[in-house]
Amino acid sequence: MGEIRMSENIPEDLKYTDTHEWVKIKDEKIVVVGITDHAQKELTDIVFVELPAVGKEVKKGEEMCIVESIKSVSEIYAPVSGKITAVNKELEDAPEKINNSPYEEGWLVEIEIANKDELNSLLDADAYKKLVSK
Amino acid sequence: MPLRSPLHEIHIELGAKFTVFAGYEMPLQYTSIRDEHLNVRKNVGLFDVSHMGNVIIEGEDAARLLSLATLEDANRIEKNKGQYTAILREDGTIIDDIIFLHLPDEKYALIPNAGRSEVVTNWLNDVAEKNNLDAKAEDVSREYVILAIQGPKSRDLLRKIIDVDIENMPLFGCDYAKVSGVDSIVSRTGYTGELGFELQITPPENAKKVFHDILDVGKEFNIKPIGLGARDTLRLEKCFLLAGNEFEGGRTPLEAGLSWAINWDHDFIGKDALLKQKEKGNYERLTCLECIDKGIPRHGYAVEKNGKIVGRVSSGNISPCLNKGIALAYVKPEYREVGSILEISVRDKKIRAKVVKPPFVSKDWAKENS
Incomplete structure (x- = not known):
């Protein structure tokens, strides 16, 4: 872990967690969440995704979904607290979308934020870049 | 510190991600476990499996020792042939599953699993001693590199760089050979369920040239280096x-x-x-x-x-x-x-x-x- 390759993609306009989730602020209330390019490269060969139920309340830092690659089972943590308002059902039949398009087609869930202050605790692109190049 | 293969530096150059398995830090994958897996099923792959053990058995009673210590009657296994079998405790439980090869010069080469060669060697020497057999097992795992070439195109590839006839080598056949000019034990064995061969090369330094040559010559057969990730899914499917x-x-x-x-x-x-x-x-x-x-x-x-x-x-x-x-x-x-x-x-x-x-x-x- 920690090796950064030149090709690694860390979009400037997203927020990040130190557990390798990304957060896109969609509007006033809703954020979109997925796992970073770095994370998908570390996992490789993603073959199964277990998504939460729509409507489920999640707490920041708690397990929210499961992403399985051939080699391992990984827990994905909620980057903010709130309610799940949408999940990417397409991943159930095509989990490899996370490998192929981690920031677009490979999104995992949308969360209605319970507490906007939590967004301030997320990392910006520069801070995340530093984290993964350690 | 985990042990490493003598080819570790080559794996780094090839971009491998590593994993620790049975005390050895070995390539988990080079690109993708899935791609590597499918390439072995469809074309050919090259594995460094130096984490596996090497034990040589010599002596007048080597066959008797193997017969007593395994599920197989080793007297039945002619020279240039090998056998998959297991070594049991008195209570019938498995100490290890192994392949033994009956080499042309009467020696037997055993391949125990990673991290099991010492246990297997000690067990065999104890059995020999208790039964007054003239046979001695020697753990030479650190002196060998083991390479596996597996997949439907493995024979076409290996043919180009080996000096013995592998066309007619049966499953579990074995021989001494020169591969890329380097002394090796070759056997038609593997862990993928595909046509395939394994090479045991000593001293380890010699294996570097062979590894590079196989990848070079293998280009026309779409060879890929394969890590332990695909090795595990390949064996599981079989x-x-x-x-x-x-x-x-x-x-x-x-x-x-x-x-x-x-x-x-x-x-x-x-x-x-x-x-x-x-x-x-x-x-x-x-x-x-x-x-x-x-x-x-x-x-x-x-x-x-x-x-x-x-x-x-x-x-x-x-x-x-x-x-x-x-x-x-x-x-x-x-x-x-x-x-x-x-x-x-x-x-x-x-x-x-x-x-x-x-x-x-x-x-x-x-x-x-x-």
Whole structure:
């Protein structure tokens, strides 16, 4: 872990967690969440995704979904607290979308934020870049 | 610090990600486990399996020692032939599964599993001593590199750089050979279920040239270097056993589905225990489960029927060829009939799985899916 390759993609306009989730602020209330390019490269060969139920309340830092690659089972943590308002059902039949398009087609869930202050605790692109190049 | 293969630097240059397995830091994958897996099924792959052990047995009574210590009557195995078998404790449980090769000069070369060569060597020398046999086992694992060339195009590739006839080498055949001008033991063996060969090369330094040459010459056959990730999924699709998983907690060959490997017409350590177990019956047996629902079975997951635990997964993953979850599981005898539907407990869900006959992936898979 920690090796950064030149090709690694860390979009400037997203927020990040130190557990390798990304957060896109969609509007006033809703954020979109997925796992970073770095994370998908570390996992490789993603073959199964277990998504939460729509409507489920999640707490920041708690397990929210499961992403399985051939080699391992990984827990994905909620980057903010709130309610799940949408999940990417397409991943159930095509989990490899996370490998192929981690920031677009490979999104995992949308969360209605319970507490906007939590967004301030997320990392910006520069801070995340530093984290993964350690 | 884990041990490393003498080819470690080459793996770094090839961009490998590493994993520690049985005390060895070995390549997990170079690009993608799935791509590497499919390349072995369709073309050819090169594996560094130097974590596997090397034990040489010499002496007048070498065959008698192997016969006493394994499921096979070694006197039956001619020179230039090898055998897959297992070494048992007195209670019938498996110490290790091995391949032994009867080399042209009367020596036997044994390949124990990673991290097991010392245990196997000591056991064999104890058996020799207790039975006054003129045979000595020597652990030479650190002096050898083992390379595996596996896949339907492996023979076409190897033919170009080897100086012995491999056209007519039968399964488990073996010989001394020069590969890329380097001294090697070659055998038609492997852990993928494909046509394939393994090379044992000493001193380890010599293997670097061979490794590079195979990748070079292999270009026209679309060769890829393959890591332990694909090695595990390849063997799982063929229902080959992984010592750390399938022998965990002490399993007999009857339980592990190795009845076919037991030569009952000779005396061997553990035979009495096996006869007793066979007579008594009612033992758990390794069972092949193919998932019906989405989900991936993993080592340790419970196997259930009507809410009751009837078995446990010893190895599980997704099959890259079938795109389904597959598992080897120890299941109680009354629940393992082919066609039966069982449930595997995956976290808080239950997924349905069907008992199938081994292997999960037939030898014609690549032809049917080209």
